[in-house]
Amino acid sequence: MKKLLFILPIVLIFACKKPNQPSGPTGITGPSSISIFFKNNVGQDLLNSTTPNAIDPLKIQLLDINEAGQKSIYFKGHLDYPKGFRLMQDSSGANFMTLTYGGGFKVGNKITRYLKFDDGSEDKITFEVINPIYIENLWINDILKATRNGSNVVAPVEIVK
Numbered sequence: 001m002k003k004l005l006f007i008l009p010i011v012l013i014f015a016c017k018k019p020n021q022p023s024g025p026t027g028i029t030g031p032s033s034i035s036i037f038f039k040n041n042v043g044q045d046l047l048n049s050t051t052p053n054a055i056d057p058l059k060i061q062l063l064d065i066n067e068a069g070q071k072s073i074y075f076k077g078h079l080d081y082p083k084g085f086r087l088m089q090d091s092s093g094a095n096f097m098t099l100t101y102g103g104g105f106k107v108g109n110k111i112t113r114y115l116k117f118d119d120g121s122e123d124k125i126t127f128e129v130i131n132p133i134y135i136e137n138l139w140i141n142d143i144l145k146a147t148r149n150g151s152n153v154v155a156p157v158e159i160v161k
Contacts, residue, residue: 033100034127034138034146035088035156046161047087047095055161057087057097059118064104071114074103084113096156101127101135109136123159 038046038055046055062074062084074084086098104111109130115123128137138146138157145157 032102032135033098034135035096035098036140037094037096037156037158039158039160041160045094047097056118057095060085060097061116062099062103063114063116063122065112065114067105074113099125101129117161121161 040046040051040053044051046053047057048054049056060083063071064074065071076082076084080086084100084103087095088098089095099113099115101111101113104113106129110126110128112124112126115125117123124139124141126139126142127135128139130136134148135146136148137144140157140159146155
């Protein structure tokens with residue numbers, strides 16, 4: 001009985017968790033990724049396989065630029081999303097891609113990456129990053145598509161193909 005009374009408090013100390021204690025990483029309040037919707041000229045979801053001329057997400061490649069200006073395929077097999085992006089659905093069922101700015105070669109405060117599709121076309125994505133976690137501005141094919149404007153949110157963007 002004495003052993004139980006000695007061991008029980010030690011087990012309880014290590015087994016209990018404080019209420020409202022977060023279980024994951026904390027402190028990141030800004031966006032480090034963007035959401036991209038791919039639509040055709042009539043607004044249909046091109047990541048939906050039933051849409052005519054749909055984009056096959058398995059054939060999308062993320063390309064990074066190195067210091068010499070050469071493009072290379074991004075693939076990190078040890079990561080949860082080894083191709084550098086994640087496919088998701090919003091509450092309405094529309095498909096979108098979440099892409100992080102990480103990777104690539106930084107020139108000043110900008111990082112440029114490319115999305116390459118199975119038809120050979122590419123979309124240029126340029127992130128302007130402040131601090132290590134905030135995307136300040138986002139250009140797609142050299143057109144400003146989103147800006148943070150002091151908030152912690154960069155709105156989702158649409159690419160029409």
